[in-house]
Each structure stands twice: as structure tokens, then as C-alpha cells.
Amino acid sequence: MASTSVSRVVPASPERVWQLIGGFDALPDWLPFIPESTPLEGGRVRRLRNPEGDTIVERLVAFSEAERHYAYAILESPFPVTGYVSDLRVHSVPGKPEEAEVVWSGRFVPDGVGEADAVELFTGIYRDGLDALHRTLAA
Structure with a gap:
């Protein structure tokens, strides 16, 4: 199983960041390469569409408002992986109440490509998603 993680400090309080990104169906609010999200199964599943028209279906597998994080699994996608589970978390930055650290991580099994790819x-x-989040919050 392969994994990766990217973190970014953004210019907003953890509460404000979580308000923007904490909804499972909120990706179009901050992620430009996901302009469309349709909630399914009472909001536990989301059907995403990227600008090229590809569909990605993901299921919420864990959620904590108090800890400001959620995890999800990919059910259907054009990505060359199986067993994909990802986690999105918002942390406080000690001594900096108007900044937050966002960590986006995932683990998966490469399928048809090498692990490095x-x-x-x-x-x-x-990385691109957290850069877009930073730009949204800095605007």
C-alpha cells in the first residue's frame, strides 16, 4: 500500500477553514478542479465531476466536527488505484489564532502504474488543492 500527505498553513482560523471545507459536499466551494458535487445517500456519498467530465464517486467513512476532520473512500474514479482512503484535517497553529494547518493525506494500492507514479x-x-484553498482564504 502506498501513501502520501501534504500540509499547508492557510491564512484563516481553524473554525473558518472548517466552515469552508468541512462539509462533505463542499469541494466546489474551494477546489477549482471539482466544479460539481452531487450528494447521494443522505450526504454520505458524493458524485464529483471534474472539468474534463470524469466522474468520481466517494463515500464518507469517518467524520468529526469536534476534531475537524473527515475521511472518505473512492468507490469509482478514473485514477489508477484501488483501496483508496483519504483524510482531510484542520489543525490549530500554536500561538497563531488566525492561521490553520490543513493536512490532506491518502493511502491506496497502485493499479496498472508504479507506486511512485x-x-x-x-x-x-x-498540493494543488491546498494551494487553491490558500488562494480562496487569502482573497
């Missing part, structure tokens, strides 16, 4: 793919997705 799969890790590079998701590292890039997480």
Missing part, C-alpha cells in the same frame, strides 16, 4: 499523482492533487 501513483504517489506523485495524489501528492500533486493534494
Whole structure:
């Protein structure tokens, strides 16, 4: 099983960050490469569409409002992996109440590609996503 993790300090309180990203169906609010999200099964599943028209279906597997995190599994996607589970977390930055650290991590089994290629793919997705979040919060 392969894994990757990216973290980024963003210019907003943990509460404000979580308010923006903590909803399982909120990706279009901050992630430009996911312009469409449709909640299914009472909000426990989301069907995402990227600008190219690809569909990604994900299931919420853990959620904690108090700890400001959720985890999800990919059920269907164009990605060359199986067994994908990801975690999105918001942490306080000690001594800096108007900043938060966001950590996006995932683990998966490469399928049809090498481990380094799969890790590079998701590292890039997480990095680009957290960069977009930073730009949204800094605006």
C-alpha cells in the first residue's frame, strides 16, 4: 500500500477553514478542479465531476466536527488505484489564532502504474488543492 500527505498553513482560523471545507459536499466551494458535487445517500456519498467530465464517486467513512476532520473512500474514479482512503484535517497553529494547518493525506494500492507514479499523482492533487484553498482564504 502506498501513501502520501501534504500540509499547508492557510491564512484563516481553524473554525473558518472548517466552515469552508468541512462539509462533505463542499469541494466546489474551494477546489477549482471539482466544479460539481452531487450528494447521494443522505450526504454520505458524493458524485464529483471534474472539468474534463470524469466522474468520481466517494463515500464518507469517518467524520468529526469536534476534531475537524473527515475521511472518505473512492468507490469509482478514473485514477489508477484501488483501496483508496483519504483524510482531510484542520489543525490549530500554536500561538497563531488566525492561521490553520490543513493536512490532506491518502493511502491506496497502485493499479496498472508504479507506486511512485501513483504517489506523485495524489501528492500533486493534494498540493494543488491546498494551494487553491490558500488562494480562496487569502482573497
